[in-house]
Amino acid sequence: MTATAPAITFATTKPESLWGKARKRFFRHKLAMFGLVTLSLLIFVSVAAPLLTPYSPVELDLRAIRQPPSAAHWLGTDGTGRDVLTRVLYAGRISLSVGLVSVSISMLIGIIIGSIAGYAGGKVDMILMRVTDMFMTFPSLVIIITVAAAMGPSVYNAMLVIGLLTWPSIARLVRGQFLTLREQQFVRAARSIGVSSWEITFKHIFPNTISSIAVAITFGVANAILLEASLSFLGLGVQAPTPSWGNMLRDAQSLNILEGMPWMWLPPGLMIALAVLSINFIGDGLRDALDPRSML
C-alpha cells in the first residue's frame, strides 16, 4: 500500500540563519561599529604610512630637534629630529602586528591544549590542566618581563613571549566548552554511529566553540597590544630606532620632556588607548552578537 503524503506548502521565505541574526546584532551595536571604523582607519593609516608622510621614521635630522608642532611637522619632532607623526604611523604597524601575531600563537597553543584536555578527559585532562595552572600562577606581566629579559629584547621575541605566555586562559575556555559539548546529544549520536574521534572533534564540537573563541581572540589582541606597549616602555620589547607606541613613550621618562614637550609622548599614548578601546568595543559587540546569554 502506498500512502500519498499530504501536500504541505512550505513558507517560501527562508528562516533567518543563526549567523545572519548574529551579524545583524553585531552591525546594530553602535560601539562595535565605532570600534570597527576606528580600527580600520588606524590599520589603513599605518599600512599607508609611506604614502601619507614624506619623512622617514628612523632617519635623524639634527637640524630639527625637539620642534613643537608646526605646519611642516604636525606633531613636532623628537630628540633626534624625527617627525613624531611619521613615527606614530609606522609604530602602528609594529604594535598592531605584534598584537595579531602573538594572539595567533597563543590561540594555536590554547586551542590545541584545551581541546585535547576537554576531549580526552581523565588523566590527560588532569595533567594538562595542572600544567596550565602552573603557568597561570605567575602574574602574566611579571613572567613576560622575565622571559623577555632572558631572551633579549626584540620585536620577534616580544611576539613570541606574549604568545607563549598568554595561552592558559584560552586553553581553559576551550576545555570547558569541550567538556560540556562532548556530553551533548548530537555528539553522542555521532559517536553511536561510529564517527571517528578526529571527525567529532573537528566537525561537531569545534564549530560550536568558535563564537567564544572569536570573542576571546578579540580581547586577546587588545591585551597583547597593551602587553607589548608595557614591554617596550620598559625597554624590553621593540628596540630603537624601530618605533612602537610603547617605546616612543620611553622619552617621557625624562621629566623635561614629560613637562615641556607633550607632543612627543601624548600621541603614541593616545594611539594605544584608541586602538585598544576600538578592539574592546568590537569584542563587546561580538559577545553581544554571538553569545547573547552572557551578561558581561
Add this chain to the structure above:
Amino acid sequence: MATYILRRILISLPIILGITVIVFMLANMMPGDAVLAMISSDTPLEAELIKLRQGQLGLDLPLYEQYGRWLGNLLRGNMGYSFQTGEPVFEMIMRRIPATLELMGFSLLISVILGVTLGTISALKQYSALDYGLTLFGFTGISIPDFFLSLILIFVFALKLDWFPTSGMVTAGEPFSWADNLHHLFLPALALALVRTAVFMRYTRASVLEVINDDYVRTARAKGMTEFVVTARHILRNALIPVITVIGINLTVLFAGSVIIETIFQWPGIGMMFINAISLRDSPVIMGYVLFSAFVVLIANLLTDVTYSWADPRIRYE
C-alpha cells in the same frame, strides 16, 4: 574550613614544585655572566679569578645539582644573595614589601569603593545618560595603559598643578610623617586603581542587574523600605558575592601592575626592585621576586575561595 585550607595547600604542593623548576630554568636562561657583571670593566680579566668566583657561587656545577642546592636553601628560607649588593634576597623582599602592600592596599580600597558605588548607580539608572557615560568610562579605563595614565597624572597633577610630588615615598631629608607619605602615595595609588575601578564597576553593574528584579527585592520594596535600605541590604548583599571573585582575581593583576607604577613613580617597593634587578641581570633577585609573585597568586586565590564560601553559605567546601 581548616581542613579545607590545609587540603588546598597540600594540593598546591606539586604546583609549587613545578613553579620552582620553571623559575630556576628562567634564571639560567638569563644572558650576561653574573661573575663578569661583578667585576668592573677596568680590572684585567683573569681567567683564574673568574673560575674561582664561579666556584664560590657554585656556578660550575651541573644544572640539576645547582637546582638541588638552590631548592634546599629555599626550604631553609634562604633565597640566595644579590649579585650586585650581596644582600640576602629574602631580606631585600621583606624590607620592601611594606611599601608595595601600602600601594596595593590603598589602590584596592579606592577601586573597590569607587567601582562598587559607580557600578551600582549605573545599574539602578540603567539606560540613562549617566549609565552610558559610566559604561564609556569603564571601557576607557580598561583600554588605557596604566603607564600612560601615570604619565598623564604626573603631567597634570604634579608638574602643571604642582599638587603632588612626582615620585618617591617621602620627601628626601625630612623626618617621616604619615601626611607626607600619603601625599606621595596618592598619585601612584590612583594610577594603579583606575583600571581596576573600571573592571569592578562593570562586574558590579552586571551583577546588580541580575538580582534587581528578584522576588525578595520586590518584597522588600513592598514592605515599604526606603530605596537606600533596599539597595544596601537586599540588592548589594547578594549582588556583591560574585564580585568577590573578581576582586580576588584582580589582586594578581594589581600586584603585576605595581611593577610598572612603582618604576614610574620611583616607589621603593618590590616591583621597582624587580625592574632594577632585570636591568642589572641580578638573577637571584629576579628569581626571588618571580617566586614570591607566584606565592602571592596562590595565597590570593586561596583567600578568594575562603571569602567566597564565607559570604555565600550555599557554597561549602568539604
